[in-house]
Amino acid sequence: MVLALGAGGLALTTVAIAPQVGEFFTAGSVEAPEVNLRPLAERSIAYADNGTVMATFHAAENRQEVPLRRIPRTVRRTILAVEDEDFFQHNGVNLRATMRALFENVSSGGIAQGGSTITQQLIKLSLLSPRQDLNRKAREAILAIELEKTMSKREILERYLNQVYFGGGAYGVQAAAEIYWGQNIDQLDWGQAALLASLIQNPVAYDPVLEPDVARERRRVALDRIVELGYITQEEADFYDIAPLPQARIDVLPEPNDYFVEEVKQQLLDMEELGATPTERYNALFKGGLRIETTFSPEAQFLALSARNNVLPDTGGQFTAALVAVTPQTGAVRAMVGGPGFDRYRYNLATQGSRQPGSSFKIFVLAAALEAGLVPDDIVNGTGPCSFPNPGGYPDPYVANNYADGGGSNGTITSATTASSNCGFLRLGQFVGLDRVVALARAMGVTTELDARNLSLPIGSEEVHPIDMAGAAAVLANGGVRHRPYIIESVTDRDGNVIYQHDAPGRQVVSEQTACLATQILEANVQGGTGTAAALPNMAAAGKTGTAQNWGDAWFVGYTPFLATAVWMGNAEARVPMTSVGGISVTGGSYPAEIWRAFNEPAHNGLTYTDFPTCDPTRAGRSLANFFEPDAEAPTTDQPTSTPTPAAVTCPAGYLPGDLDGDGNAESCVPVATPTTAPPA
Secondary structure, three states, X not given: OHHHHHHHHHHHHHHHHHHHHHHHHHHOOOOOOOOOOOOOOEOEXXXXXOOOEEEEEOOOOEOOOOOHHHOOHHHHHHHHHHHOOOOOOOOOOOHHHHHHHHHHOOOOOOOOOOOOOHHHHHHHHHHOOOOOOHHHHHHHHHHHXXXXXXXXXXXXXXXXXXXXXXXXXXXXXXXXXXXXXXXXXXXXXXXXXXXXXXXXXXXXXXXXXXOHHHHHHXXXXXXXXXXHOOOOOHHHHHHHHOOOOOOOOOOOOOOOOOHHHHHHHXXXXXXXXXXXXXXXXXHHHHHEOOEEEEOOOHHHHHHHHHHHHHHOOOOOOOOEEEEEEEOOOOOEEEEEEOOOOOOOOOOOOOOOOOEOOHHHHHHHHHHHHHHOOOOOOOEEEOOOXXXXXXXXXOOOOEEEOOHHHOOOOEXXXXXXXXXXXXXXXXXXXXXXXXXXXXXHHHHOOOOOOOOOOOOOHHHOOOOEOHHHHHHHHHHHHOOOEEOOOEOEEEEEOOOOOEEEEOOOOOEEOOOHHHHHHHHHHHHHHHHHOOOHHHOOOOOOOEEEEEEOHHHOEEEEEXXXXXXXXXXXXXXXXXXXXXXXXXXXOOOOOOHHHHHHHHHHHHHOOOOOOOOOOOOOOOOOOOEHHHOOOOOOOOOOOOOOOOOOOOOOOOOOOOEEEEOOOOOOOOOEEEEOOOOOOOOOO
């Protein structure tokens, strides 16, 4: 009787499911399509210069593929026990499990229970929609059988374990191990593996952080299953059963949240090696599993932030500072402080900020003068105020003053630099030619617009970027050889193929002697001029201060034999006078120079004290007023120059005769200026 009832029940069930079974096998009778699985979306990782992870880049799927050999047997065996015990025996479809699921789903009129093998699940994840019906199940089965003809069992399992979703934004076992336990996948025990296995069926409903009671229940089911299969003992299962669940997600791999990282991201999105179109480059970065080696030094960055934070006075957020540090011999950017904080101000002042450099721009006038054949002992008239014809410009004539309206004096180029004489450098710029100053500034790395007709150019009225100023200082530190500042060393794809490698040989943009003499002068400025607050006890240092008009911007740009650093200070949004900050009017020789020192002193700890190179001997100094009379004796410094015999000066179109030393005689031709605003003092 029992047997008869059983047979009758089976017959009734078979009749009930006959249409569905017929649909299943009819769908399976078509010619099997070719199965091709696309590469998985994988996060890209940026590394610092010491190999530590700086940031990850990913779109919707946070995933890092790991080979099967790195996934421990605790994880492999537990997931197979829960999801597909017979994985290594079937050909992609487990007919027994499939028929059981069909019988049990008759009453629901659809698919309420699975029965899919891991191969079928992989097909569903990769190629099919999540819709649950018999037609999809049939296609799933057909494609699973075909997939097992082209991929080995180990390849299928590896792909599945790297693709499946575990909740919390984690795709694949490695990302899951990170967000739940802050570990690598090869460190997980049986209890942790049981939790992962329990999440696959419903990662939202069984979320251990949001639904701990349900998650604990499901973990116990998984533990019971591996006890049945003899992988662990009941005693071990009981031990793992009382282990605490993850209580929060762990962010072990930071996403882009820093000025340097954001700069890396933007450069990668513009890198042609990653693709011909913006979409291709985006997919390569956020889905392509790239490995990006950068120049970033975590130690240098820590010191830079500490220097800024410890020196900058509390202004209620009104004023901030930016800093860029570059290795002169390569151009590698080691530290970058781009503003008050990336969470509050995303605009990178170090690379995008354009501010008046004030007297720090005199570096380029100095280099141009030395490159043109002048020497540190040549005499320049630094008396002020100084006046220059400025037809059509504003004002006409253009009149400038020295700092704090100081009278100034005649003196050497070195003394004009250490005193930061505005009038001395305005006359020096006219003597050399502002077009030459602009050309040299360009060659040394300034990328912003510079107008050679602007008479106030030599004292920093044109805007520059901090990173350009650091790169220019690096030229002088490197014997006149320029290496463009860069932040990305190399990029490799997920297979280890190098798709980009930084390889930019340096270019000699000023002579070695010019770089040496300029360094000699700028070192004197740190030792006894406007930059004494930047002097280092453990390394030779050279540099120049800069204070823009009305104290709206303040700079210190300097270098050692090992590092070139530019520091800017001001308001991030506008030019706000810094006339009462920490009780002082801010100049480049105050907080910016102090920040520069506070960064560079610890940055050079452990290095042997190194002097700058010794320069070749130079000729005796001459006055600019009689520079073209080689036999004339140079006047005594700080004394009025003798009046030379007036010489007729004929100037080409676009130029006017210019009085460079204020003696009432025209010695050179001055370009006709375009209208300018009043320059900084």
